[in-house]
Amino acid sequence: AQSVSQHNHHVILSEAASLELGCNYSYGGTVNLFWYVQYPGQHLQLLLKYFSGDPLVKGIKGFEAEFIKSKFSFNLRKPSVQWSDTAEYFCAVNEDGGFKTIFGAGTRLFVKA
Amino acid sequence: DADVTQTPRNRITKTGKRIMLECSQTKGHDRMYWYRQDPGLGLRLIYYSFDVKDINKGEISDGYSVSRQAQAKFSLSLESAIPNQTALYFCATSDLGTGPYNEQFFGPGTRLTVL
Numbered sequence: 301a302q303s304v305s306q307h308n309h310h311v312i313l314s315e316a317a318s319l320e321l322g323c324n325y326s327y328g329g330t331v332n333l334f335w336y337v338q339y340p341g342q343h344l345q346l347l348l349k350y351f352s353g354d355p356l357v358k359g360i361k362g363f364e365a366e367f368i369k370s371k372f373s374f375n376l377r378k379p380s381v382q383w384s385d386t387a388e389y390f391c392a393v394n395e396d397g398g399f400k401t402i403f404g405a406g407t408r409l410f411v412k413a
Numbered sequence: 414d415a416d417v418t419q420t421p422r423n424r425i426t427k428t429g430k431r432i433m434l435e436c437s438q439t440k441g442h443d444r445m446y447w448y449r450q451d452p453g454l455g456l457r458l459i460y461y462s463f464d465v466k467d468i469n470k471g472e473i474s475d476g477y478s479v480s481r482q483a484q485a486k487f488s489l490s491l492e493s494a495i496p497n498q499t500a501l502y503f504c505a506t507s508d509l510g511t512g513p514y515n516e517q518f519f520g521p522g523t524r525l526t527v528l
Contacts, residue, residue, distance in 0.1 A: 309453065332515045343503065344456075344519040351515070390455060394515045400471075401517055403448075403456040 302327045304393050306404035313381050314412045321376040321407050323391030333374040334392040334401070335365055344390065350374065361385070383413045416440045417520035419504050425526045432491040434523050436504030444507045445487040446517065447471075447479060449500040456503065462487055463509075494527040501525075 307322035325331065335347040348359025355367040365376045374391060391404040417438045426432055436445065443464050448456040448471075458471030460479040468479055476498060480488045491498055504520040 304455075334516065336519075343521045344505075346516055346518075349516055392517075400458060400461070401515065405453055405455040 302393060302395065302400075302402045304391055304402050304404040306389075306391055306407050308407050309405065310408045310410070312410045312412065315383055316380050317411075319376070319378040319381045319385070319409070321389055321391075321409070323374045323376065323404060325372050325374070325391075325393040325402075327372075327393060327395060329395060332394045333365075333367060334394070335359065335363070335374070335376050336390045336392060336403075338388045338390065338406075340387065347376070347389070381409075381411050383411050385409060386411045417504060417506055417518055419502075419520040419523050421523060422521065423524045425528065426494050427528050428493075428495055430494050432494050432525065434489045434491075434502055434504075434525070436487045436489070436520055438485050438487075438504075438506045438518075438520075440506050440508075440518060441484075442506035442508050442518070443484065444509065445481065446505040446507075447477075447487070447489045448503045448505065449473065449498075450503060450522075451500050459489065459502075491525075491527075494525075496527045499525060499527045 303326045305324045333350045336344040337347045338344045348357050350357045350367045358364045388406045388408045390406045392401050394401040420435045446461045447459040457473050462481045465481045478490045502523045505517040507517045
């Protein structure tokens with residue numbers, strides 16, 4: 301069965317620090333990969349997605365993620381975080397053309413001003 | 414206007430009561446989903462539907478039922494609510510197809526508390 305692991309449940313950073321959130325999945329076939337963000341009190345919003353092509357994907361608000369197929373990983377990065385990046389981040393995997401998207405447990409990021 | 418709406422946004426109820434959560438979408442998507450979110454567990458799929466005639470159980474469907482009244486409407490019912498169903502519930506939609514069409518669009522959520 302597919303599964304998604306997010307390595308850190310809670311991350312605390314100071315503004316301007318660099319961010320990397322780990323995500324690994326288990327599935328051997330073709331996948332679509334997503335990072336969603338949930339700001340406090342809000343619904344999930346798509347941050348970025350990968351479905352084919354360049355494995356380095358750029359999303360909104362300066363976020364990017366790199367798909368490394370050999371490592372089954374899709375880590376999220378941002379060079380310099382801001383206080384407004386405080387949120388919960390979810391990695392998600394969908395079998396290409398499949399009907400289910402599997403979500404990781406989420407990583408809560410708190411950015412200190 | 415929001416593409417995916419949920420009502421109510423907040424609900425407090427008592428054990429044993431029947432509760433219905435409603436979801437409507439204007440995106441024209443065929444696929445609709447109900448998830449629950451619990452701290453530390455991420456989102457777990459309760460039910461999903463590919464069209465009005467197609468309803469499928471997700472990983473945690475026990476204690477829940479759904480109704481797809483139209484392409485745009487997908488309701489989740491708790492027949493007899495229990496305290497461990499206290500959670501944040503999200504409705505989501507996606508288009509048919511592969512690749513980028515697998516992106517899901519989420520509603521604002523319903524916070525349900527069962528006393």
